[in-house]
Amino acid sequence: xxxxxxxxxxxxxxxxxxxxxxxxxxxxxxxxxxxxxxxxxxxxxxxxxxxxxxxxxxxxxxxxxxxxxxxxxxxxxxxxxxxxxxxxxxxxxxxxxxxxxxxxxxxxxxxxxxxxxxxxxxxxxxxxxxxxxxxxxxxxxxxxxxxxxxxxxxxxxxxxxxxxxxxxxxxxxxxxxxxxxxxxxxxxxxxxxxxxxxxxxxxxxxxxxxxxxxxxxxxxxxxxxxxxxxxxxxxxxxxxxxxxxxxxxxxxxxxxxxxxxxxxxxxxxxxxxxxxxxxxxxxxxxxxxxxxxxxxxxxxxxxxxxxxxxxxxxxxxxxxxxxxxxxxxxxxxxxxxxxxxxxxxxxxxxxxxxxxxxxxxxxxxxxxxxxxxxxxxxxxxxxxxxxxxxxxxxxxxxxxxxxxxxxxxxxxxxxxxxxxxxxxxxxxxxxxxxxxxxxxxxxxxxxxxxxxxxxxxxxxxxxxxxxxxxxxxxxxxxxxxxxxxxxxxxxxxxxxxxxxxxxxxxxxxxxxxxxxxxxxxxxxxxxxxxxxxxxxxxxxxxxxxxxxxxxxxxxxxx
Amino acid sequence: xxxxxxxxxxxxxxxxxxxxxxxxxxxxxxxxxxxxxxxxxxxxxxxxxxxxxxxxxxxxxxxxxxxxxxxxxxxxxxxxxxxxxxxxxxxxxxxxxxxxxxxxxxxxxxxxxxxxxxxxx
Amino acid sequence: xxxxxxxxxxxxxxxxxxxxxxxxxxxxxxxxxxxxxxxxxxxxxxxxxxxxxxxxxxxxxxxxxxxxxxxxxxxxxxxxxxxxxxxxxxxxxxxxxxxxxxxxxxxxxxxxxxxxxxxxxxxxxxxxxxxxxxxxxxxxxxxxxxxxxxxxxxxxxxxxxxxxxxxxxxxxxxxxxxxxxxxxxxxxxxxxxxxxxxxxxxxxxxxxxxxxxxxxxxxxxxxxxxxxxxxxxxxxxxxxxxxxx
Numbered sequence: 001x002x003x004x005x006x007x008x009x010x011x012x013x014x015x016x017x018x019x020x021x022x023x024x025x026x027x028x029x030x031x032x033x034x035x036x037x038x039x040x041x042x043x044x045x046x047x048x049x050x051x052x053x054x055x056x057x058x059x060x061x062x063x064x065x066x067x068x069x070x071x072x073x074x075x076x077x078x079x080x081x082x083x084x085x086x087x088x089x090x091x092x093x094x095x096x097x098x099x100x101x102x103x104x105x106x107x108x109x110x111x112x113x114x115x116x117x118x119x120x121x122x123x124x125x126x127x128x129x130x131x132x133x134x135x136x137x138x139x140x141x142x143x144x145x146x147x148x149x150x151x152x153x154x155x156x157x158x159x160x161x162x163x164x165x166x167x168x169x170x171x172x173x174x175x176x177x178x179x180x181x182x183x184x185x186x187x188x189x190x191x192x193x194x195x196x197x198x199x200x201x202x203x204x205x206x207x208x209x210x211x212x213x214x215x216x217x218x219x220x221x222x223x224x225x226x227x228x229x230x231x232x233x234x235x236x237x238x239x240x241x242x243x244x245x246x247x248x249x250x251x252x253x254x255x256x257x258x259x260x261x262x263x264x265x266x267x268x269x270x271x272x273x274x275x276x277x278x279x280x281x282x283x284x285x286x287x288x289x290x291x292x293x294x295x296x297x298x299x300x301x302x303x304x305x306x307x308x309x310x311x312x313x314x315x316x317x318x319x320x321x322x323x324x325x326x327x328x329x330x331x332x333x334x335x336x337x338x339x340x341x342x343x344x345x346x347x348x349x350x351x352x353x354x355x356x357x358x359x360x361x362x363x364x365x366x367x368x369x370x371x372x373x374x375x376x377x378x379x380x381x382x383x384x385x386x387x388x389x390x391x392x393x394x395x396x397x398x399x400x401x402x403x404x405x406x407x408x409x410x411x412x413x414x415x416x417x418x419x420x421x422x423x424x425x426x427x428x429x430x431x432x433x434x435x436x437x438x439x440x441x442x443x444x445x446x447x448x449x450x451x452x453x454x455x456x457x458x459x460x461x462x463x464x465x466x467x468x469x470x471x472x473x474x475x476x477x478x479x480x481x482x483x484x485x486x487x488x489x490x491x492x493x494x495x496x497x498x499x500x501x502x503x504x505x506x507x508x509x510x511x512x513x514x515x516x517x518x519x520x521x522x523x524x525x526x527x528x529x530x531x532x533x534x535x536x537x538x539x540x541x542x543x544x545x546x547x548x549x550x551x552x553x554x555x556x557x558x
Numbered sequence: 559x560x561x562x563x564x565x566x567x568x569x570x571x572x573x574x575x576x577x578x579x580x581x582x583x584x585x586x587x588x589x590x591x592x593x594x595x596x597x598x599x600x601x602x603x604x605x606x607x608x609x610x611x612x613x614x615x616x617x618x619x620x621x622x623x624x625x626x627x628x629x630x631x632x633x634x635x636x637x638x639x640x641x642x643x644x645x646x647x648x649x650x651x652x653x654x655x656x657x658x659x660x661x662x663x664x665x666x667x668x669x670x671x672x673x674x675x676x677x678x679x
Numbered sequence: 680x681x682x683x684x685x686x687x688x689x690x691x692x693x694x695x696x697x698x699x700x701x702x703x704x705x706x707x708x709x710x711x712x713x714x715x716x717x718x719x720x721x722x723x724x725x726x727x728x729x730x731x732x733x734x735x736x737x738x739x740x741x742x743x744x745x746x747x748x749x750x751x752x753x754x755x756x757x758x759x760x761x762x763x764x765x766x767x768x769x770x771x772x773x774x775x776x777x778x779x780x781x782x783x784x785x786x787x788x789x790x791x792x793x794x795x796x797x798x799x800x801x802x803x804x805x806x807x808x809x810x811x812x813x814x815x816x817x818x819x820x821x822x823x824x825x826x827x828x829x830x831x832x833x834x835x836x837x838x839x840x841x842x843x844x845x846x847x848x849x850x851x852x853x854x855x856x857x858x859x860x861x862x863x864x865x866x867x868x869x870x871x872x873x874x875x876x877x878x879x880x881x882x883x884x885x886x887x888x889x890x891x892x893x894x895x896x897x898x899x900x901x902x903x904x905x906x907x908x909x910x911x912x913x914x915x916x917x918x919x920x921x922x923x924x
Contacts, residue, residue: 105689112689114699180706187631188699189689215642218710222717226860234807235856236849237721243850248724251650252717302645306653318653525691571767572760581757588749588914592742595919603923607915614753615908622760623904632705639709643716650720654727 010500012419016516031116032519034417037102039123040093043130045486047089050137052479054082059441059472065462075458076143077159083146085137088168089130091402092260095267096178096213097122099409100206102417104182106510106517107200109191109526114184122177129171136164145456147257150238150249154230165228172217172224175263179213182206191509193528200508200532201290205270208294212259212266212301220256223249247312254305262301265365265397266294268405269336272358275408276340277533278506279355280347281543284533286339293332293339300329310381319378326376333369337362352504353427357408360435364400368393371446386456389449395442407434407485412506414489415499419515422492427485434481440474505541507533512540570627580621587614697894704898708905711868715909718864722857722916729850731840734921735812736854738836739804741795745918748791749910755784756907763900766883766893774883774896778876781903785873792866798824804855812851813837861913868906875899 017034027035057078061069070078101119105112113119136142142164144153153161186199186207227249229235236242238249277284284290306314306322340362349355371393374380384390415421444467449455453464460468502511507530513522530537591610599606620626625636690696726733762777799805802822803814815822816834825833841847879899882888888896 110689114689115703116689176710180703180710183706184699184703187702188695214706214710215638215713218714219646219717222714225864226718226721229860235860236806236853237725237856243725243729243846243853245724247653248650248721251653252720255646255650255717302642303649306649314653315656315658317656317658318649321649321652520688571764574761574764577757577760577764581753584753584756585750588746588753591915591919592746595915595922598923603919603921607919608912611912611915614911618756618904618908618911622756622907623901628701631702635702635705635709639712642709643712643719646713646716647720647723651723654724 010498012498013514013516013518015518016419016514017519018418018516020519029120031112031120033101033105033113033116033119034517034519036116036119036123037098038417040097040101040126043123043126044090044094044098047085047130048482051082051085051090052482054078054085055475056479058082059475061458062460062468063465063472065460065465065468067458070458072458073143076145076456077141079456080142080145081137084133084142084164084168086398087146087260087264088171089126089133091264091398092175093126093178094406095271095402095409096182096206096209096263097126097174099202099271099406099413100182100209100267101178103413103510104185104203104206105189106416106513106521107203107508108186108189108194109509109522109528110185110189111520111522113181114189115181118177119181122174122181125177126171126174129167129169129174132163132167132170134167136160136162136167139163147253148224148227148249149253150227150230150244150246151240154227154238155241162228162231165224165231169221169224169228172221175213175217179210179217182210183214186210191526191528194509195528197288197291198528198530198532199291200270201273201284201287201294202267202270202508204291205266205273205294208298209263209266209270211295211298212263215302216256216259216263219252220260223252223256226252247309247314250309250312251306254308255302258305258308259298259301261394261397262297264402265405266297268361268402268409269294269333271405271409271412272340272361273336274506274508275354275358275412276343278412278504279352279358280344280349281535282343282347282533283531283535284339285342285345286335287532290336290339293335296332297329300325300332304329304376307376307381310378311385323376323378327373330369330373330376333365337366337369351428353422353424353431354408354412356428356431356435357404357411360431360438361401361404361408364396364404364438368396368400371396384449386454387449388445388453388455391455392442392445392449395445399442400438404434407431410485410489412504413510414492415503416510416515416517418493418496419499420492420494420496421499421503422485422496423488426488430481430484430488433477433484437474437477437479437481441471441478442474444468444470444474502541505543507535507538507541570624572621572624572627576621580617584614584617693892697892697897700894700898701901704901708901711905711909715861715864718857718860719912719916722861725850725853725857726920729844729853730921731843732847732850733854733857735837735840735847736804736851736858737918737920738833738922739802739812739815740858740918741798742918742922744791744795745914748788749914751784751788751791752907752910755781755788756904758784759900759903762879762883763893763896766888766896767890769890771883771886771888774888775880778880778883782873782876782880785869785876788869789866792862799855799859806852806855806859810848810852810855812848858917861917865906865909865913868909872899872903872906875902 017032020032027039030036030039057070058075061067061075061078063069067075101113137160139160141159142157142161143159144157144161148161148165153165186203190199226235226237230238230244236244238244238246240246273284273290304322304326306318307326310319310323371389375384375390375393411422411427448464448467448471451464453460499515501513501515503515505511509526509528510517512526535541535543587610591607594606594610595603597603619636625632686693687696690699758777758780762774762781765771765773765777803809803811811817815825816830816837819825819827819830822830837847844850876899879896882895
């Protein structure tokens with residue numbers, strides 16, 4: 001990668017959303033979607049640390065087969081709180097509430113979301129829910145597993161179930177409000193010329209995600225409400241002693257919690273589409289198919305939930321149907337992977353940090369997705385259900401997929417959000433460390449699961465120790481891979497090199513406004529006349545127009 | 559700009575006479591459902607009750623909530639909501655209804671009162 | 680800050696703002712459909728499995744009060760629709776009248792619900808340790824509001840139900856879980872609705888709603904009608920399970 005000729009030094013714009021107003025009230029009472037995104041960034045990062053702490057406890061404990069570190073009861077609380085913190089308070093909000101909130105209005109040419117005050121409300125709802133859950137953690141924690149299965153959670157558990165149930169219930173409304181806001185915004189607030197098929201795929205992905213949030217979250221809300229009422233007031237729907245049915249709880253719970261995983265991955269896929277198009281400097285292959293695939297995943301994702309319940313004694317015929325549908329839901333994901341790969345082919349690829357994360361996503365999501373098929377197949381699931389195979393599968397998707405998407409997106413858009421560029425070489429090294437650490441942590445878990453190590457057990461047979469030690473070693477490396485971006489991104493926000501309007505350059509509307517953007521996003525409402533990811537017909541990007549192959553690869557200003 | 563096909567919501571103003579007709583119909587249907595409850599239709603009592611309730615709900619949605627005069631998008635949203643509710647109800651109940659054990663005997667969720675407990679040999 | 684009726688900053692036209700508000704409310708109502716849907720599923724399953732208990736539970740509810748409440752809510756939907764109409768045609772003085780009627784009918788509903796709920800508490804029909812579906816039959820003096828011939832009827836029905844289901848009392852608790860869960864959730868939504876209506880009333884008295892800008896009336900109306908629809912289903916599902924004996 002060659003350095004380009006010296007360009008005039010860039011400066012930050014004089015007025016932007018960060019310095020428009022000062023003081024804590026201007027942040028806590030803001031209705032600017034960009035500031036709300038940063039409020040979310042702070043909260044989800046806090047919960048990432050909390051979830052990470054519990055993960056550390058799990059991995060340290062599992063260094064030895066007979067569990068010297070924690071008692072069985074405490075271990076149960078560790079993995080439960082790890083799951084609750086990471087899923088409800090980090091993964092589900094992360095990309096939508098941080099990157100979605102910040103960039104959807106910018107990408108469609110709007111001044112803000114449709115309902116800015118509801119946006120702020122959604123953050124406060126998150127905070128209230130978070131406080132209840134933190135109270136649960138501090139007052140001894142929850143030991144039921146993040147899945148709250150009954151009647152353990154409703155009758156027999158001695159842990160702080162009620163505050164956690166209340167906390168997650170409340171936080172669900174944050175999700176619902178965000179989804180509602182996005183759906184209305186995308187329908188009604190697009191700038192002139194921004195037709196549906198000129199929308200960036202990031203926006204399509206969030207549209208699909210919002211559909212899932214709207215239709216799924218209320219079901220987990222009522223489920224947790226009923227479970228909470230059972231625990232507190234003795235209602236009996238899920239209690240066999242009163243004639244209730246624990247499987248009913250599982251049906252209701254997973255009706256949301258399976259689509260929830262699509263809430264976690266669809267936005268990441270949206271980020272990847274942006275990254276691949278930008279850093280292959282090529283129009284995204286099969287744009288319409290990728291957009292349609294997002295919607296297909298959202299819809300079909302609602303039809304597969306009972307694949308979490310194959311061993312519960314449910315009807316074999318229902319299991320067959322759910323298994324078949326599970327295989328079906330893999331298809332749109334595969335369509336996306338093929339389209340991304342086809343975009344790379346013949347593209348002018350550069351290896352900036354966001355692209356490294358995109359590559360990581362491609363490989364790791366592929367492995368995670370394919371291993372899901374083993375789990376979706378009835379016969380093999382009997383063998384690997386509730387083992388570390390499952391744990392590895394979903395971590396490949398959630399961490400190897402969703403978190404890579406999140407970090408890739410953060411790096412890609414950091415210059416826009418802060419006006420400053422992160423240190424490129426340090427970021428690349430961190431991405432590499434993360435990738436190595438991740439695989440070392442979770443690949444052995446596939447082997448452990450296949451060999452029969454159950455999940456959620458605080459002890460294991462001694463012959464599994466080698467893999468567990470590998471996994472813990474990997475987790476330590478992974479931790480470094482996470483800490484580095486936290487440090488240098490924070491540093492870069494204040495001291496990084498000024499990035500300018502469009503450092504990559506990328507084709508989205510968000511790159512046609514100063515970095516950082518002014519509070520009103522666009523001084524004049526843009527009129528859109530170009531197709532998405534169209535590098536050829538965008539003279540404003542300043543690219544060499546001669547030929548595709550001679551175009552210089554994308555890079556930030558080194 | 560946004561949706562081209564959008565009709566201004568309040569351009570069509572539903573007259574009070576329509577509302578009057580609807581409320582009278584709703585009251586009539588309420589009376590019908592109470593009367594039907596006293597007729598022994600066995601398993602079909604619930605069907606009749608739900609059909610009448612759905613008719614009432616449809617009238618409220620179409621006229622009181624102006625869905626009949628709303629853009630297509632609104633109608634799509636309503637149908638999507640009903641469809642998703644149907645997914646929740648029918649796919650879950652499909653599990654319970656189709657439970658058959660290895661002998662071909664229908665087995666219950668927890669216990670079904672209509673059958674005697676000692677069904678297994 | 681802004682005055683009511685003014686365009687909010689993120690919108691370009693009042694039209695866009697109204698469209699967004701309406702779309703937002705419809706989407707929110709869909710979330711409510713799914714929310715109630717969950718408890719409907721629990722009801723549906725348990726009613727199928729424990730039909731005798733559910734029938735017995737349903738017959739302890741007062742059909743008169745339930746039907747009356749249904750009529751009250753339907754009427755309130757009518758008055759709400761008239762309030763929206765008044766705002767659409769610019770009859771500003773009619774808006775508060777219809778809103779007040781709607782609110783009043785709402786309070787009537789609450790009053791009836793209060794009577795019903797307190798009756799359940801007195802008759803030991805609240806799920807928990809003291810639940811006893813046979814309480815009134817065994818202790819007629821503690822249930823003065825139930826007539827002797829009704830008690831006779833109830834006793835007969837309960838004996839039949841117990842023959843079909845030896846665990847009747849335990850399973851009847853599931854019926855009452857559904858009853859309190861569903862009507863309680865519904866009542867909570869109505870309380871919120873009445874709150875919104877009171878806010879509308881205040882603004883309508885100040886003359887804020889015009890044919891150009893009546894969005895709040897419109898969308899609160901949508902919410903209120905939805906709450907009515909939930910009751911339209913709750914009434915037959917809870918009160919009319921097995922009345923034909």
